[in-house]
Amino acid sequence: MHAQKWQPVYAQSRLTFCSGCERGSGTDPQTRAKLKDEFGTSVLFPVGMVVHYVCKAGFEQVPGILNTITCGKNMKWSPLARFCRAPLYELPTNCTSDLYGLSITWLDFLSCTFRYTMIGRRWNTCEANGSDVRWSNPPPLCVPVCKDPPDIPGGSHNGTASIYPYGTVIKYSCKETFSLIGEPIIYCDVDKTNRPLWSSKPPKCQVIICTDPVVQDGMKKISEFKDSYTFGGNITFECKIGYFMIGSYFIRCEANNTWIPKVPSCKKVSQDICGAPVILKGSVYPPQPYYNLGSIISVRCDKKYSFPDETMEMKARCKGYNQWDPPVQLCFCILSPDTAKLHILNGIIKQGKKEYYYPGDEVIIECYAGYVLKGSSKIKYIGGEKWLPNIPHCYLSNYRIFRPIGRTFSPPKMKGKCVCVLWGECRLSLKPGE
DSSP: OOOOOOOOOOOOTTEEOOOSEETTSSOOOOTTEEEOGGGTTOOEEOTTOEEEEEEOTTOEEOTTOOOEEEBOTTSOBOOOOOOEEOOOOOOSSOOOGGGTTOEEEGGGTOOOOTTEEEESOSEEEEEEETTEEEESSOOOEEEEEEOOOOOOTTEEEOOOOSOEETTOEEEEEEOTTOEEESOSEEEEEEOTTOOEEESSOOOEEEOOEEEOOOOTTEEEOOSSOOSEEETTOEEEEEEOTTEEEESOSEEEEEGGGEEESOOOEEEEOOTTEEEOOOOTTEEEESOOSEEETTOEEEEEEOTTEEOTTSOSEEEEEEEETTEEESOOOOOEEEOSOOOBOOOOTTEEEEESOOSSBOTTOEEEEEEOTTEEEESOSEEEEEETTEEESOOOEEEEOSEEEEOOBTTBOOOOSOSSEEEEEETTEEEEEOOTTO
């Protein structure tokens, strides 16, 4: 009986194994903010790294609201609060030399509407500023105020204030024996009409217990065996020699006391079947638990990942005994953009034309009049300077049409002969390539 052989693969300089948070994954990029220039074009950030955002031109940062996110141990970013806003105020009056020395209280000029509160110094003085005059303090702000943060059964939050202005962050926690389901943090936000509300529903505290799963002809790869598992507990499985796995080798105890994905199974290796390849950061099409001898599958890496040759898609055929031809490769992180240009000699890109193409981009190609297309008119860029199917070519047609000049024909000197004259046109019969 044959066992599947795994061939070692080595990432090229633009590729690496991922161990961290991807740029733009799970974060709210916000149309009002952007990543600081110091972070450049990095696409992968290590666990524990803190990245900073800044407000775009025309917006300003709300005082007291964090403009950072952190890469967690689960390789997910912490929530990013909406810390940028358009200016909320204008000076009710200009500080001019006529008002020099005047002290005012903004309460005489400003009043906040319902569910808004005034933040900042109420008093101000028009004072000298070199040869000019200015207000001693910026005017106060009217900021939205959210209702009290909701309580949750089996848990609590750190909110103890009398009011919760825009940007206030609330953190939840659960009592012992309870598990926190959902994001632990919410913050005071506004909707499209500037109505204050909390950024999301609060998390839940539940008692989660998943029973010990059993896989026939398989075994657990864990440090200690348990009768049950709590929320977030995970198990990695492997099959005995001579068996292959159907399903995911990694499962996690989730809400409703269930394992996600479902518990896998092990099937005996035979000469006429292959198990579905396990592809981290990729997928297999068509998705099936196993495949018959001769079946062809398409393996695709997720966005921002590729195979060692920098392509994102490959095909493999089942050879039996759980072996694929060619062997299915691993998907690596792409550390820099993978782009390509495309030019069609004697033809045009009819649909999808652009200066640079990224993996997944598709185009439709058409030849000039008098040329025929050899290959598929629709192709897709799969990375690594490769297209699927291969880039087609436009060849000269076997028949060329020459229109007469006056009453005489003036075709160029070419091998071939005039096989017919129709409506004043001479059609030359040529051999391919002539």
